[in-house]
Amino acid sequence: MPEPTSGRDVPELLAAAQVSLNRHREVLEGLGRLFAERGHALYLVGGSVRDALLGRLGTDLDFATDARPEQMKALLAGWADALWDTGIEFGTLGVGKNGDRLELTTFRADSYDQVTRHPEVSFGDNLDDDLVRRDFTVNAMAVRIDPDRPGGIGDFLDPLGGLTALQARTLDTPAAPEVSFGDDPLRMLRAARFVSQLGFTVAPRVHRALEEMAPQLGRISVERVAAELDKLLLGADPVAGIDLMVQTGLGEVVLPEVGAMRMAIDEHHQHKDVYQHSLTVLRQAIDLEGPLGSEGGGPDLVLRWAALLHDIGKPATRKHEPDGGVSFHHHEVVGAKMARKRMRALKYSKQMIDDVSQLVYLHLRFHGYGEGRWTDSAVRRYVTDAGPLLSRLHKLVRADCTTRNKRRAARLQANYDDLEHRIAELAAKEDLARVRPDIDGNEIMQILDIPPGPQVGQAWNHLKELRLDRGPLSREEAIEELLTWWNEKGEPRV
Incomplete structure (x- = not known):
């Protein structure tokens, strides 16, 4: 993999990527050969390249290609261990192979109406147009998959300066952030998620755009918002992601109760307001x-x-x-x-x-x-x-x-x-994990000679309260307590 740019950490980053990608050598070589033999270009893209450079690549691999969806499906049908085509109308196929989960997508050149987050799906013919429409420059790098190169790893491509941003641990958008976030407001929440997951900060112009455009998150379905919030909270530093949301106004749209805690003074922790206290509790819970x-x-x-x-x-x-x-x-x-x-x-x-x-x-x-x-x-x-x-x-x-x-x-x-x-x-x-009365509902009905109904539930609850107060009772004690309760209750049997 040739060095695309200079910088103190570039060799280390590329070496980490080489090691990460070599673990998927068999899949990369096989998939690359499959596409090359049919005359199609294939690239590893997006978060997969970013994570390979960071030495944190898992088993999910993302690819982009000039092959159209139906062409991909025909190519992959005999090679894949499993194939999912639920996203085929958007140009995406899912593939299982040797324990890896692959996602292959036809080059996209979508346009957005700036009202909804649903694009007018349009397939493209080149990688550059596909990369420029991605959310952040660190996710707009690519590696050509070439079966004739060792491990199937070809040239590293970085037309938008993603490696420089990755070195600086900065999130910036390929286009103006107002355009990128206007196309898809969910990208604003993804910024907070990446801050949590990767330990990055946002570029100043991105921070300004988040503040100005936060209300547009209202265009996004709550299911997609919840999915991003979960990924954020499961990140390495969710406090940083939450704080970015609160400081920019994103939180006011999707989780207003958290930012509202900044207004309250915590009487137990006078050195912090309730908001800062809650962030500290989150950190300490993670430590446990x-x-x-x-x-x-x-x-x-x-x-x-x-x-x-x-x-x-x-x-x-x-x-x-x-x-x-x-x-x-x-x-x-x-x-x-x-x-x-x-x-x-x-x-x-x-x-x-x-x-x-x-x-x-x-x-x-x-x-x-x-x-x-x-x-x-x-x-x-x-x-x-x-x-x-x-x-x-x-x-x-x-x-x-x-x-x-x-x-x-x-x-x-x-x-x-x-x-x-x-x-x-x-x-x-005692069996504290399962505190129950010492006699069950069937026995209660038999002892009291009553049919199923509300009285059985009342008796069961009474015995459970006794069990909580006094601990386990013998069967004889439980029966005696049940009969005493029943006689004091004085209700006729039905």
Whole structure:
């Protein structure tokens, strides 16, 4: 691969790319030969080239070609392990080969109406026209796939200065950012996502365009917005991406509750406002995630969303007290409702909404633990209410300690250590992960001689409350308590 430009880091970047691409040698050589024999040009493009230069290329490879969609389909039908043509009307085919997932797209020369983000699809005939329509210059580089060159790797092509931008770790647009973002406003959110994923900054002119054009994000479907937000939050530095969104006004369009926290002063962390505190909690929650590959390790989208949103109820509950202090009573209740409403608007799954909102709701409960004075009943309820979210709740509560007072921070962590120890002790004696009454619904109906109906549910709930308060009961004790409750209730059997 020849050097396209000079620069202190260029040889290292190209060497990293060579190593990355050599891992896909068999696929590149085979695919290149397939297209070359039919007289078609083929290039590795976009994020694949960028990631190869950064030494972070995975198994997803993107290609561009002058071959038309139906020509590609005919070429690939006998070579691919798997073939997906759901994007063929846009010139794209998906291919599975040797564990790699390839995406091949005919050169594009689309035009946009500057009203929707849907292009007037037009196929092009050359690489330059295809590259200039891409979102950022670091994604507008290409490598010619040449089966006659070692590893199938041909010339490196960089007509728009992408390598220089990559060296500077800067996001800039091939055309004027106003044109690029006007064509597709989702690119503005992608800028924040790349800041999170790659650790890049945006060029000054891009920053200005983000500020001026942020309202145009309203043209984008909420599903596409949510997908970008998830990728941003799962990046290496989501705090940087979130902060860019808030500072430029993008957040006001897609996640206004986060920026609104800048207006609230956190009474527990007077050195930070609630917004900065929340970003710190997000960082600290990420630090508590286990390493990738370990059990429960790797980026945790639910935990990260909960960390970001855990205090969004504070602006709505802020109250100035007579003594000059500020309170945020029940902000966890309000915040859980706000989190649920925002995530519904973004069309997240019910499970995702339930998990994030429940963590927001529970994040403050530990602060009633004090010096370990919770009863066993309170500990059981904490575990039961958290359910399968308990390990995430542990991390969220620990991450929520951002005080600069080292003594107070040590005390909070020691208290939580004690709570976890008590949970473990109880779990060794009882099945805390599945707290249920000591007799089931069928037995309740048999003992009380009642048919299925609301009374069975009431009895079951009564026994569960006893189980939470007192721990496991023997069968005889459970029956006695059930009959006592039933007799005191005094309802006729139906």
